[in-house]
Amino acid sequence: MGRGRVQMKRIENPVHRQVTFCKRRAGLLKKAKELSVLCDAEIGVVIFSAHGKLYELATKGTMQELIERYGKYTGGPPADEPMVEPMDAKKEIEMLKQEIEILQKGLRYMFGGGCEYMSLNELLVLEKHLEIWINHIRSTKMDIMFQEIQMLRNKIEENISNTDFTTMTTNMMHPLTIANNIF
Numbered sequence: 001m002g003r004g005r006v007q008m009k010r011i012e013n014p015v016h017r018q019v020t021f022c023k024r025r026a027g028l029l030k031k032a033k034e035l036s037v038l039c040d041a042e043i044g045v046v047i048f049s050a051h052g053k054l055y056e057l058a059t060k061g062t063m064q065e066l067i068e069r070y071g072k073y074t075g076g077p078p079a080d081e082p083m084v085e086p087m088d089a090k091k092e093i094e095m096l097k098q099e100i101e102i103l104q105k106g107l108r109y110m111f112g113g114g115c116e117y118m119s120l121n122e123l124l125v126l127e128k129h130l131e132i133w134i135n136h137i138r139s140t141k142m143d144i145m146f147q148e149i150q151m152l153r154n155k156i157e158e159n160i161s162n163t164d165f166t167t168m169t170t171n172m173m174h175p176l177t178i179a180n181n182i183f
Contacts, residue, residue, distance in 0.1 A: 013030070021050070025055060029045060046063070
């Protein structure tokens with residue numbers, strides 16, 4: 001039985017979207033590995049999930065080496081030369097301190113540990129981080145569930161292959177025959 005044609009549009013249900021992403025990501029990475037082995041090709045795949053999580057595959061060497069090779073081939077800047085100016089260390093430290101302070105304040109706010117007021121910007125930053133954390137948790141949970149399902153499938157297949165159905169016997173002459181006087 002063939003599958004129906006899938007419409008190429010965003011999946012609205014977030015659970016179905018995540019399941020589809022996990023399955024298709026695994027399929028894409030599997031196909032890339034197969035192509036590499038069969039055709040001796042050097043393949044690099046980079047995937048960013050909707051939640052910002054990075055998935056990557058470099059079939060030969062590292063992703064960095066593959067990107068450098070791509071840069072040389074296309075005439076782009078070498079991968080080790082940053083395209084933007086790096087942030088001053090002091091500025092970066094200060095920015096990270098502010099972010100930590102906002103997150104700590106948010107935790108106190110959420111758990112009622114303080115009667116602190118949070119500004120709209122602080123609440124937006126906190127909301128963004130909470131969404132990212134929830135998405136990471138859901139993604140990890142889905143990965144664990146898929147692993148458990150696969151483990152159960154393997155056990156079922158193992159049990160089925162170890163069962164010898166030809167040696168099963170019963171004490172009844174015709175176990176599926178129904179006596180006429182019942183009806």
